Amino acid sequence: MRLETIKIVCVLFIFFLLDFVRPLHFYLMTEFLFLGIVFVSLHYTLTYSLMFGVVFGIAKDSLFPSHFLFHTFCFIFFIFVISHVRAQFYEKSIFKRSVVAFSILSYALLNGVALDACDAGVIAIFCVQSYVLFYIIDYFLIQWIQKLSPEQ
């Protein structure tokens, strides 16, 4: 479990750096850290996910001072929602696709409204790019994290 924790911390930190450095500038309109938090919420317990959500939310808000702890509260909210839905519909595969799509769309709308930057085109591109990238990240990450863990 400790090795998994270290791996998740590394992955989330890399996602945080990707969001900050933006090697593809704003051609790629997605937030990797949010996708990482959704990934952790889907595969790990509520307490575990909350810990990462709070830490990385505060890290992100330190570079986003105009709205006080906005991303921290966003992450906490989505972690609770995803964990609650996961507890109700754990075995159903449609749950994962639906909850990911709902989270991404809600996050986009929340940001657009809270930051007074609602743009349908930008929200649509953000949702589609994030949805596709999430499944790529999920496929490779889950294999890497679970394959190399000695407890498995």
Added chain:
Amino acid sequence: MFLPSKFQFKYIFWSFTVVLVFLVFKNVFVYLSLFSAQNLVFSYRKTDSINDLKKENVQLTLEINRLRSLEEENTRLKKALNITETSRAGLIYARIVGFSPSVWRRIAYIGIGRTQGLHEESLAINEEGFLVGKVLEVKKGYTRVGLLNDPYFSLPVCIEDKGMGLLQGTLRGNLKLRYIEEGQKVKEKDCVWLTCKNTSFPIHVGRVSAVKKKDDDFFLDVEVVPSAQIHSLREVFLLK
């Protein structure tokens, strides 16, 4: 009536999905292709361009020396004729180290701060002299620069000699000009510019791309295309 079979329906669905994904990621593919062409495929051209730049550097150094001597002569003559000295704009070069981690704000972080003489509301231009943003906040070791396409960006600008308006950023890239009246006779391709108190030359912002009149609005809906390439910005020059 012919209906597609289950296999054909699946084939159509996946084809549609691939096309949709390609359309959404089109800009990413274009950027990656250009990046790899410049840095990986045509790297031999970089050697030629480095040699050309070295030659140009030497020529510019000689030109600078010549202009320096002219400037000294100019200063002596002005002093002799009691003409007041005009101030010159100071430029500070800065590399962008990162961006705001939120997709909904376009803020760049640069690695210099108050110690280099920066202050809030300083304008940022690119290497071609076009406006790219303005300084939002200056700290000791870093500075936050709001880019033109930040939705919170606003700046009073001039439209040729037809008056002034308020330039506002949008996430899409095209800028909006607010408070433009019909009587100002703003039309497409009009130049948008502004002056800085520290410079003697105008700073070019962009050109008007569309002018629309809404029935329920007193002012015109004017769109401006910025001259600077903001999407691929990696370095800025800040006016002191």
